[in-house]
Amino acid sequence: MQLSSKKILLVGGKGGVGKTTVSSALSMLAAKNGKKVLLVSTDPAHSLSDVFNMDIGDRLHHVSDNLTVMEIDPDKEVKEHVARVSSQMKRFTNPDLFPEIERQMRLTQQSPGAQEAAMLERICKIIDQAEKDYDLLVFDTAPTGHTLRLLSLPEAMAAWTQGMLRSQKRSEEFDSVLEHLSPKAGKDINNPMADPSDNASDGMSDKTKAITEQLLNRQRLFQRTRRLLQDPNYTGILFVLTPERLPINETQRALQSLTEEKLPVSGVVVNRILPESADGGFLAKRKEQERAYLETIEQTFAQWPNFRLYLQEEDIQGVDALSAFAQELEKSGFSA
Secondary structure, three states, rough: OOOHHHHHEEEEEOOOOOOHHHHHHHHHHHHHHHEEEEEEEEEEEEEEEHHHOOOOOOOOEEEOOOOEEEOOOOHHHHHHHHHHHHHHHOOOHHHHHHHHHHHHHHHHHHOOHHHHHHHHHHHHHHHHHHHOOEEEEEOOOOHHHHHHHHHHHHHHHHHHHHHHHHHHHHHHHHHHHHHOOOOOOOOOOOOOOOOOOOOOOOOOOOOHHHHHHHHHHHHHHHHHHHHHHOOOOOEEEEEEEOOOOHHHHHHHHHHHHHHHHHOOOOEEEEEEEEEOOOOOOHHHHHHHHHHHHHHHHHHHHHOEEEEEOOOOOOOOOOOHHHHHHHHHHHHHHOOO
């Protein structure tokens, strides 16, 4: 796989199959070959700090030449997202309603989907910014189900925003009718029904203009992200699995869902294959079972490139170990 042919790589798979190690080594490989790379973890249970053996956190952290990494904090994202929405609402609301807005926002923070919505908005903004600052953006994603929800959200959120825009338009039309039926303070002698607080010349109030513009900007951001994620020349999705029954089944279901969503799968990475040099009766039995699973993987995922990585003697931790593992990626067929 030619890494330079993509601008975004998403690395997914079942929990525990080595997504973080593979995404980190891929990023190291691209950086080593001159690409300016940003590696971002969207997994709430972050492992980048562990695999790089350094404290990373929710900030840009330079770990080697051309490579910057970051771990998005979902809880922090929700709090900041809710604070932004609350602040925007207060701009257009009577101060008497502020306590109720704050109460509703606290409830929203605990609502289902709040974390995904906040994460999606952050991811969209990262993609937007990374296009200007980096050659390659790699996402180390959460386990399969969480990733699939995130990847399907841009379309749903764009549709939701469109619904909000329609509701806002109907509300403005209703307000306009009420304005012409209600007496106004500070009436103009020549136009007694005019509202002096509304200076809009096109019939749309300043409040409505601001709300509409915010919704439109959000919709454009989601729609653009969706287009980029569906573009096979721009985005590639790699699924990591191990030669075992459960990861095979989960990967099969995930790739079917991604195909239905018209999201571009670039290949599957079969990780932790027992090396031929592994010996002993116990390992011989495991290798026999593994061979059957490898055949199943070849048949099941024949329409996508398959990359094979062998189980290493030691845990892969630190920049040097990841650099060495990046060489294994090159041997398996990855190139910068």
